[in-house]
Amino acid sequence: MQLAQGMEYFFSGFSLITRKGLKRFVFIPLVINILLFGSSLFFLYYWLVQGFDYL
Secondary structure, three states: HHHHHHHHHHHHHHHHHHHOHHHHHHHHHHHHHHHHHHHHHHHHHHHHHHHHHHH
C-alpha cells in the first residue's frame, strides 16, 4: 500500500517540473546536488587510491 502511494507521489512530482514557476526550485538544487556529490565522490576516490597506495 505505501509502496504504491510512494510511486504515485514520485510520478506526480514529474508533473510539477513542467510548471513554469517551480523549474528554478527543482533544477538549481539538482545542479548543486550533482556538483556536490560529484566532487565529493571524486575526492573520496582520490583519497582512497592514495590511501591504498600508501599501504
